[in-house]
Amino acid sequence: MSRRGRLVERLLTPLADLLDDVLVELGSRRARAALMILAVGLSAGALQSSVGLSHQASAQIGADIAASTLDLVSVAVVPRPAHAGTTTARSGASARQILPDDTEARLAAVDMIADGGRRLDVSDSVSPVVTRLPSDQIKSSGNDDPPDVVAITSGYLRASRTPAPSDLSFFLDGHTSVAFLGSAAAEALGVPQTADPTGLQIWIDGQPFDVVGFVGSGQSAALSNAIVVPYAVGLAMVPDDSDSSVLVRTQPGAGAQVAKIVVNALRPDAPERLAVSPVVSVSDLRRGVSTQMDRLAAWSGAILMVLTILLIANSMVVAVMARTMEIGLRRALGCSRRRVAGVFLAEGVLVGFLGGLVGAGVSAVAVVAAAALNDWTAVLQPVWVAMGPAVGVMVGLIASAYPAARAAAISPALAVRSE
């Protein structure tokens, strides 16, 4: 045999011997080996599949959030500084207005905007008294959460996808004293929510408003406890429109682009008077949801894995005690402590590797099955699945470290006398 061949044999022989030893040992205790492999498999599978499912769920949640919010842009009026002068009428806005009267038309002129409209929270500026009858006072009825008066345009209704009688929404763009009631507001005022509210009235600051319909809660606007009036009517109740905002629904995915241009479309002369809600915060939200869910799953899996490590370590410590005589015999025959430890470490690594393979299969099946059952898109990362055996090897190595050290520490003189 060549010198190189002898060197290779010298290096490989101990490894081959170790593998022989472990295979014989596992083969002679098949039930124990199978249980340990299964434990690692389920543990690694649980870790992988929980992270995989979490990844999948968070991807789905992210997609849902994106679908519902990434095409929305909110523009708020920046409160006027105390020393500031009045705004010129050149923009189409009056002195007390920041948002121009033709806001909706300006929005419609932007290609990527699907819908858009103004909203003014009248109750934030003044405290209008809302009553069912001219002599009633809703506040005296003991209601701690009186209805809010909210003025909107029909564009806002469409942008927020608020359910309302669409054939009557034109009222919101006019100056007529009409009102749509949210369900909670209607209940608080004692207004029956009928299909035909003709003849029903409410009173705001002593002025009668005909109830023309009822609104639900939209995807992006909570109007349940609101009395919705035309924007122009609401604007007449407040000193200025500093509590106004604009809600814009863009074409899907165009939120970020619209956010950059919408202010200039509305007030090219005074863009600093308007603030766009940063779309990036939604992205952060998505990332946050994803990260938190991944962490939650990883922690759950890690705890399960620690339990598995303890389970296997316990099983191997018992095996070390049962094999004390054998360990003594090996030492008597000339095996070093390192070699004795190596037998148990190799057993742990092999069990872990096989368990990891099982775990990878379990997790792949679990992720695909969960996706199929929930109508999700399966997110199965090949790298993550391939990591199964690596995770198993790590579990096996950690679990066998203490039993191996304990085996190596056994005194051969005492061990050969045990049976």
Place this chain on the structure above:
Amino acid sequence: MSLVELSEVTKTYDVSPPVHALCGVNLTVGEGERVAVLGRSGSGKSTLLNIVGLLDEPSSGSYLLAGRDVAAANDKVRDGLRAAFLGFVFQESHVLGNRTVAQNVWLGLMASGVPRAERGDLTQGVLERVGLTHRSDSLGRLLSGGEKQRLAVARAVVTSPKLLLADEPTGNLDDANAASILDLFDSQSATGVAVLVITHDARTARWADRVVRLVDGKMQPVLRSEL
């Protein structure tokens, strides 16, 4: 030159109160010599075997193995010397029941680092010598007491040790099997292998070239006429 030279060897176990297992023991074993150590339980026989077999260290005194001072040798040196020079046969045989006869023999070869290509022939050769060729693939737990002890001898001698250490090798055997084991020892001795046997069995003692007795950790010569 003696293979084994123990000089004023003592062994004290640090328990409360301290146990003086060996007290100034002197012993030499030459190549091919058959030496029996007699003694009652607790006389220090096993301690002596552990020290000669490098499984334990003496508290004081010197121990030369093949001319090399090994009394204070470290673990690595002891492991290497055990693999190269020594073979063990224990009373309980210590056959691994979940391994075949051949795999049990392999254990000794693995520890000695014998190349895998050579192990098959060596295993078959030694099993033939102890008469276990036909049981080569049988599991250890399926062997009879006599067969187990013959397998233990095979495992001990397959690496061609210079010194065979046996602790009550015939203690659990009937006359026929005991004689068979002693015959195997004889065949080893004939090739120059020294055999040190710990026993309380007069039959085994009579077989030895030289017999010594341990009494309370002290060595005493034994006359043939006493056996």
